[in-house]
Amino acid sequence: MDHRQEPRTAPSTADLLETFPRLFDEQRIPLRRLLEALGDRGMASALLVLSAPQLLPLPLGVSNALALPILLVTLQMAAGSRQPWLPEWVLDRPVTRDKVLGACRRTAPLMRRIERVIRTRWRHIWQPPADRLVGLCCVVISLVSLAPLPLTGWLPGAALLIVALGLLERDGMIVATGLALGAAAIGVFVAVVAGLVEAGEKIQQMAQLASEAVPAAPALALASGLAF
Numbered sequence: 001m002d003h004r005q006e007p008r009t010a011p012s013t014a015d016l017l018e019t020f021p022r023l024f025d026e027q028r029i030p031l032r033r034l035l036e037a038l039g040d041r042g043m044a045s046a047l048l049v050l051s052a053p054q055l056l057p058l059p060l061g062v063s064n065a066l067a068l069p070i071l072l073v074t075l076q077m078a079a080g081s082r083q084p085w086l087p088e089w090v091l092d093r094p095v096t097r098d099k100v101l102g103a104c105r106r107t108a109p110l111m112r113r114i115e116r117v118i119r120t121r122w123r124h125i126w127q128p129p130a131d132r133l134v135g136l137c138c139v140v141i142s143l144v145s146l147a148p149l150p151l152t153g154w155l156p157g158a159a160l161l162i163v164a165l166g167l168l169e170r171d172g173m174i175v176a177t178g179l180a181l182g183a184a185a186i187g188v189f190v191a192v193v194a195g196l197v198e199a200g201e202k203i204q205q206m207a208q209l210a211s212e213a214v215p216a217a218p219a220l221a222l223a224s225g226l227a228f
Helices: 013-018 031-037 043-055 062-078 097-115 130-146 154-168 172-213 216-227
Strands: 028-030 094-096
Touching: 013 097, 028 031, 028 097, 031 043, 031 094, 043 062, 043 097, 043 130, 043 154, 062 130, 062 154, 094 097, 097 154, 130 154, 130 172, 154 172
Parallel strands: none
Antiparallel strands: 028 094
């Protein structure tokens, strides 16, 4: 079987991202223009554009809010939609040029490295009906991005970005790699939540022990002295 990489007849995703600094000179760029710049690539292009900002060093809470449109897109993927639908206010929402270029600088080199090994393979992953299962997995990963906890923004975002690239380039192995990273992100989320729950229980136990250690009589005497 010949496993050589198929020759490209169109610009790769990394090629398109590297044109963004020349393509956009305005300081505020509507989201719909970013989608149009990637061409008619369906759900994967929307997932790529929406996931890329998660790799930026955004304040906790901001990246989680940006995950809402991602959740909407992944739900449509799970439903079998071929073209994304986003509310007009989301499409018209401007993104600063600095953030767009920052996301391009972070994602383009990663994509360039992945594109060296990309080829059309594992079709059963990105073709129907398995594509809906991929969408469902992406829904779970995007739900992790909504939680305002450490590591719940960039790690799921990186996973969804790799999934989007695999779908764009029709490489099922890359899609599977992104889903595996997403599973790791879910594991980190569960570990963080479990750690917070355990810490809360310990604090509650310490507070209970401290309250029991205070003698009742001195407390009553103090209350009586304050009354006079």
